[in-house]
Amino acid sequence: MAIDRSKPDVSSKQRQFDALVRGLSGDLYRYAYWLCGEDALAHDLVQETFLRAWRSLDSLRDTASAKAWLITILRREHARLYERKTPQFADVDEVEIADEREAHAPESVGEDGLIRAAMQRLDAKYREPLLMQVLGGFSCDEIARELNITPAAVMTQVFRARQKLKGMLAGDVKEAQLS
């Protein structure tokens, strides 16, 4: 029997999508969590990202760039969310960040907790390139393309991000030793 090539190969598209979800949803969730600081919202963001990815999966030509492609969608979705909801999030975020710290209580007494708290305090313009480098494994050139800034600016920001984090952690450790 002749194969009808005019019909889209739905099952291979579904298989590709399943592989993306199973392979990258964890990484996307971590990225979303550190972007918004709240786990339910991170879950929503990742789900919406993958639903949008499904709708435009045909535009993904290179599997090696899948993660960057998904992160681009996720960042847009996050920006869209903040465009709509900024006024109410100003209050809610403060409550939620405090709750999140409590939710991660076992770690909050240790080194992980101190680093996580310092990351939450880090300005978004430093936090995001650092996340892309440490969590995403992206090069400075790739980060620059994603954030639409120069590679030199990325280098400066990841440099300062580490300096600021270490500075905050040194302060936290001193505080912890005194109390």
Next chain:
Amino acid sequence: MNCLEFRRELNIHPQSNAADFVAHARECPRCAQAQADALAFEGSLGRALAIPPPSNLAESILLAQATEQRRDRLRWRRGAGWLAVAATAVLAVGMGWRATRTQPLGDAAIAHMLGDEAPALALTAPVTDAAVRTAFTQRGVELAQVPADISYVQCCPVGKFKSVHMVMPRANGPVTVMYLVDDHDSRASDFAHAGWVGRSVPMAHGTLVLIGHDASQFDQVQHTWQVALQASTRI
């Protein structure tokens, strides 16, 4: 490469293996020590950032995608049917749509309830009104009043919908209450799946879904939420 250049590179690319970077670390003990410290810090940073994702994350995304696909297909069929058949046939298509439309929502809600949050069904101690208000505020709904006897509240996606998921202990077993914000497609319907019975009811700003083993408990819970949600505001 001198020490200053090395330290700068160390804070930008701690794991660099560029030849001049590696050579400088070999020649300069102080910079080699700084590199060892920086790599230890990178390890700690990577561990701290590795927040574990929810265990059902991939499944919930795939379920949302399957639900969306099915809805799209149903919409398409509905549109095609409308163009193709006469008014009586349109009515039949509409009824068929109604019957099948509710099934994915019911399946999604029950699957969600029986997922990671299944232990919540056993909770009996009431949560605070503030916790319930906060969850609804996160979903963009300000409650004028909070129904009593809610033992669990959490914001979570159900299929493709954003929901507030709650449990209300009742005499004949717990009733799971899910409020799907901005779902305006659902109609009032009853469903049953995997030994559970459920009801979906359109409300202000979304759909209320009730699930339990005893449907006779639904009327009172539905009334309570109807009163609370009618007085709510979308923010």
